Amino acid sequence: MKKNILLYPRFLQRFDNYLVKKYPLMWSIRAHYFLYYSLLSCLVLSALAMITPIGMADLDYHSHEVSISISSILAVTVTCFWIYKTVIFDKQRQFGKRKITDEYISFFLSYATLVGMWFIIFSYAGVLEFKRSNIVSEKELIEDVNAANLAQVFMLKTSDYNHQDESDNTSNQSLPVYSKLLNTDYQYFSKHHFHFFEYDDKYIDGERAGTRSGYIKGYDSAEGVRAKAFKVQTKAEVHALLNDIADLSVKYDIYNLENSHRDENEYFKIITFDDLKNDYDNAIKTQSSKPYNSNAHKSLNNETTANEDLQDNKTDDFDQDITTFKRLLNDRLSDISRLKFSNNGFFGNESLLFSSYFLLGICILLQIFKNVRWRQFIVLLVVAILLPIIYAIFGLIFSSGIRAEYYVKLCYYGTFFYGVVHLILAYDRNEYSIWNIVGIMIFNIMVLTIPVFTYLIVTEGEGNYYDSVGYKENLYIIQLIETAFFILFMLPLLKRVYERIYALPRN
Amino acid sequence: MEEQFLNKRLDELWQLTQDPDLARATRRMLDVGTDLFLSRDLETKILNIRKKYNSLSEESVDHNPDSYQEQMNNLRAEIELVCTEVKEKSKVPAQPSVINKVMLTTEGLGKVYEGKGRTFRFEPLTLELKTGEITGVVGENGNGKTTLLRMLAGDLASTSGTINFPQYHTNEWYEAKQKIGYIPQRIDTWFGTLSDNLKFTASIHGIKDEENDYAVDYIIERLGLNKFRDLTWKQISGGYRLRFELAKVLIRKPQLLILDEPLANLDINAQQLFLQDLKYLSQSIRHPFAVILSSQQLHEVENISDNLIFIKNGNTLYSGARRDFGKDRSTNCIELNGQFEKQELIAAIKDMEGATVEETGTIYIVNFAVNIAPVELLKTLLSKGLMVNYYRDISDSTRKLFKKDM
Numbered sequence: 013m014k015k016n017i018l019l020y021p022r023f024l025q026r027f028d029n030y031l032v033k034k035y036p037l038m039w040s041i042r043a044h045y046f047l048y049y050s051l052l053s054c055l056v057l058s059a060l061a062m063i064t065p066i067g068m069a070d071l072d073y074h075s076h077e078v079s080i081s082i083s084s085i086l087a088v089t090v091t092c093f094w095i096y097k098t099v100i101f102d103k104q105r106q107f108g109k110r111k112i113t114d115e116y117i118s119f120f121l122s123y124a125t126l127v128g129m130w131f132i133i134f135s136y137a138g139v140l141e142f143k144r145s146n147i148v149s150e151k152e153l154i155e156d157v158n159a160a161n162l163a164q165v166f167m168l169k170t171s172d173y174n175h176q177d178e179s180d181n182t183s184n185q186s187l188p189v190y191s192k193l194l195n196t197d198y199q200y201f202s203k204h205h206f207h208f209f210e211y212d213d214k215y216i217d218g219e220r221a222g223t224r225s226g227y228i229k230g231y232d233s234a235e236g237v238r239a240k241a242f243k244v245q246t247k248a249e250v251h252a253l254l255n256d257i258a259d260l261s262v263k264y265d266i267y268n269l270e271n272s273h274r275d276e277n278e279y280f281k282i283i284t285f286d287d288l289k290n291d292y293d294n295a296i297k298t299q300s301s302k303p304y305n306s307n308a309h310k311s312l313n314n315e316t317t318a319n320e321d322l323q324d325n326k327t328d329d330f331d332q333d334i335t336t337f338k339r340l341l342n343d344r345l346s347d348i349s350r351l352k353f354s355n356n357g358f359f360g361n362e363s364l365l366f367s368s369y370f371l372l373g374i375c376i377l378l379q380i381f382k383n384v385r386w387r388q389f390i391v392l393l394v395v396a397i398l399l400p401i402i403y404a405i406f407g408l409i410f411s412s413g414i415r416a417e418y419y420v421k422l423c424y425y426g427t428f429f430y431g432v433v434h435l436i437l438a439y440d441r442n443e444y445s446i447w448n449i450v451g452i453m454i455f456n457i458m459v460l461t462i463p464v465f466t467y468l469i470v471t472e473g474e475g476n477y478y479d480s481v482g483y484k485e486n487l488y489i490i491q492l493i494e495t496a497f498f499i500l501f502m503l504p505l506l507k508r509v510y511e512r513i514y515a516l517p518r519n
Numbered sequence: 520m521e522e523q524f525l526n527k528r529l530d531e532l533w534q535l536t537q538d539p540d541l542a543r544a545t546r547r548m549l550d551v552g553t554d555l556f557l558s559r560d561l562e563t564k565i566l567n568i569r570k571k572y573n574s575l576s577e578e579s580v581d582h583n584p585d586s587y588q589e590q591m592n593n594l595r596a597e598i599e600l601v602c603t604e605v606k607e608k609s610k611v612p613a614q615p616s617v618i619n620k621v622m623l624t625t626e627g628l629g630k631v632y633e634g635k636g637r638t639f640r641f642e643p644l645t646l647e648l649k650t651g652e653i654t655g656v657v658g659e660n661g662n663g664k665t666t667l668l669r670m671l672a673g674d675l676a677s678t679s680g681t682i683n684f685p686q687y688h689t690n691e692w693y694e695a696k697q698k699i700g701y702i703p704q705r706i707d708t709w710f711g712t713l714s715d716n717l718k719f720t721a722s723i724h725g726i727k728d729e730e731n732d733y734a735v736d737y738i739i740e741r742l743g744l745n746k747f748r749d750l751t752w753k754q755i756s757g758g759y760r761l762r763f764e765l766a767k768v769l770i771r772k773p774q775l776l777i778l779d780e781p782l783a784n785l786d787i788n789a790q791q792l793f794l795q796d797l798k799y800l801s802q803s804i805r806h807p808f809a810v811i812l813s814s815q816q817l818h819e820v821e822n823i824s825d826n827l828i829f830i831k832n833g834n835t836l837y838s839g840a841r842r843d844f845g846k847d848r849s850t851n852c853i854e855l856n857g858q859f860e861k862q863e864l865i866a867a868i869k870d871m872e873g874a875t876v877e878e879t880g881t882i883y884i885v886n887f888a889v890n891i892a893p894v895e896l897l898k899t900l901l902s903k904g905l906m907v908n909y910y911r912d913i914s915d916s917t918r919k920l921f922k923k924d925m
Contacts, residue, residue, distance in 0.1 A: 032715065032718045032719055032722055032731075033718060033722050033727050033728055033731040033732070034722070034727055034728065036719050036722035036723040037723070039719065039722075040719060040723075097710075097711075517669075517670070517673045517674060517675050517676035517677070517692065
């Protein structure tokens with residue numbers, strides 16, 4: 013049979029032949045072919061990314077979501093093809109001389125292959141990230157951050173997103189800095205403005221502090237970062253500082269998301285360079301600005317003095333603009349720091365963790381697939397699709413009154429596996445009936461709701477589990493119970509896999 | 520003894536080369552090659568002869584009959600040459616006596632299916648399977664044949680009794696299954712090409728490197744699957760799928776082969792070829808194996824089987840040597856049909872001692888005293904002017920156990 017030389021190059025055919033005769037298990041996973049295809053795809057996509065023009069407007073990570081989606085489709089297609097070619101083939105292996113360790117090898121090799129295939133997504137995005145992170149040199153960035161340090165002195169106690177009617181203390185002394193930033197030679201500052209953010213302690217009142225202790229932590233950290241910012245001199249310090257800012261930024265984003273009642277149009281309002289320029293011109297016309305340098309340096313060394321000056325020189329017309337300006341600067345700083353020093357976005361720790369779990373999940377499903385029958389696996393997939401819908405409904409019901417996401421998620425996994433195992437066993441015993449299915453669902457609901465109600469009790473209905481007395485002690489007990497349940501649920505499945513591996517007769 | 524064995528095999532081969540068609544000769548040559556512990560060079564020579572034959576047989580004889588015949592004659596000469604070489608170089612078979620080793624025994628093996636409104640019991644069975652022997656399992660549908668085979672294959676857990684593998688001194692199914700080849704009634708779909716599957720199967724059962732190449736080539740040529748080598752499941756017929764399954768099982772040299780209704784999808788010629796291959800291969804000196812198969816092709820199975828098991832409603836009515844079945848019978852039994860009515864048949868044989876007639880569809884079953892030779896019935900019918908189309912002596916066949924009154 014004539015094969016395509018690009019898809020089946022000679023060296024790969026020879027290697028394939030070698031593997032099948034020497035290492036059949038490795039051959040059956042077809043890692044060699046699919047890693048080769050992945051490498052080809054990565055090279056093509058990387059080359060595409062290399063020639064893709066990017067500019068300052070592309071600093072925002074989201075500007076490349078479309079291309080990443082296309083890469084994802086390619087990765088998913090290759091994965092599906094791999095599953096078709098590999099896992100299905102392995103389905104009819106007929107009890108070769110396989111050791112228990114072979115199952116682990118098979119699992120990890122499958123995982124490695126999947127990771128390799130999913131790297132297709134990262135290749136395109138990665139090259140783009142690299143290019144974008146190099147638009148601004150590190151030297152420039154250091155200078156910018158230090159310039160921002162100067163600027164932020166003039167913007168103390170003003171960055172309240174929701175309370176613009178409160179004392180948004182801005183001085184016309186800030187105008188020179190504002191002006192400097194706007195007219196800077198650094199291109200990205202002229203388009204995306206810069207601001208070192210902080211939180212207004214007036215905003216963090218007692219009530220909100222009680223329910224948003226995470227925010228308080230964020231505030232504390234912000235203070236720390238701010239303190240560091242004044243001392244930034246070296247590249248390493250810039251790195252450290254920007255990482256801190258990135259961390260804060262995440263907390264800040266979470267906070268913003270939670271306050272979804274805000275006017276999003278207002279929040280996401282983009283102020284262009286021209287807008288700011290006009291604002292500035294207007295401000296110059298209506299107010300007399302003080303010399304920049306002397307006050308700025310003075311403020312840098314004497315924050316209290318600067319604050320007093322700021323308090324004395326309010327400029328209402330300018331407040332709105334400054335607030336928005338600072339917000340945008342926040343975002344830009346976050347973007348730049350992420351691009352430059354941090355692996356956020358697609359490369360963020362959370363994203364990578366999620367991707368790892370996702371691929372691990374696929375691998376687990378594939379291993380289950382190998383050890384159960386076709387129809388059992390289809391049942392499993394149906395359950396996999398149905399259960400999250402039920403969970404989503406429950407999640408929705410409880411999300412407003414309680415924040416126990418992680419534990420609810422744990423329940424999801426537990427109940428999911430329980431449902432799967434139960435249905436597989438029920439299938440084996442020819443026990444499928446409507447009552448059986450209803451029974452499973454009722455049990456799932458119970459398992460799902462018990463921990464949620466437990467939390468409600470623990471938190472005395474407040475839903476504030478962070479600050480509840482004895483929360484941690486109760487948490488450990490609940491975790492123990494849930495782990496026990498989880499193991500209990502998993503046992504039948506493990507037994508099935510064990511039986512399959514050791515070729516035991518079925519009942 | 521060893522020399523005697525060698526000469527016997529070579530004589531058989533010599534006889535086969537005198538056939539106009541060299542199909543059997545080249546097949547048996549491969550078997551002989553395996554049995555005689557030849558060098559790899561000589562084995563490859565034999566394999567090449569079979570390859571030549573297979574490629575020749577794929578050509579149309581009508582296309583150029585003279586050339587075809589000439590090439591066949593050349594091949595015949597080549598076989599004779601190789602036979603001479605075999606005689607000179609072959610080593611004596613190491614252990615010709617491995618045939619008839621007990622591979623599997625069961626003691627009181629039983630199974631109970633508890634179902635809604637119906638409970639099926641496969642009554643305890645004690646059984647012994649030996650290498651080189653074929654055991655046929657016969658019986659009506661839904662009576663427990665598949666249950667028995669699945670239990671023996673370790674696919675289904677028994678409710679009672681034990682299964683032992685005396686050769687391995689182990690009761691671990693994982694170990695045992697390495698030596699059991701099981702082809703279920705419904706063959707699972709396989710993926711990829713036939714040769715890839717064979718290579719993988721051989722390799723995963725420990726046949727690696729050059730040995731793997733030879734084993735794959737050998738089994739493909741031996742079972743005549745060469746032209747299907749690069750085909751996939753969808754591209755071959757049901758009969759060849761079964762032959763491929765057999766190849767996949769045989770390549771790993773099993774010591775017990777369990778086949779559930781293997782003849783169901785085969786035409787009559789393919790059935791004969793399949794059973795003949797089974798007989799030859801199971802009696803290999805080097806790799807003999809025990810065979811147990813179920814089938815509804817009663818006569819074909821009886822012809823080839825050394826032992827028979829007849830199951831009815833989960834009860835084993837007969838389990839023993841084929842030749843012993845019906846040895847103690849009280850009546851002879853003939854299955855027939857022809858251009859006459861039942862009443863005419865009864866009238867014609869009314870004078871025969873103990874004669875009775877049963878009608879099963881279009882067939883009549885006539886029983887009469889054991890002291891009357893079966894041929895006498897035929898003589899009687901012809902003398903009475905009855906035209907007989909079909910006549911079979913089932914006195915020593917399990918066919919008579921299918922009768923309604925049993």
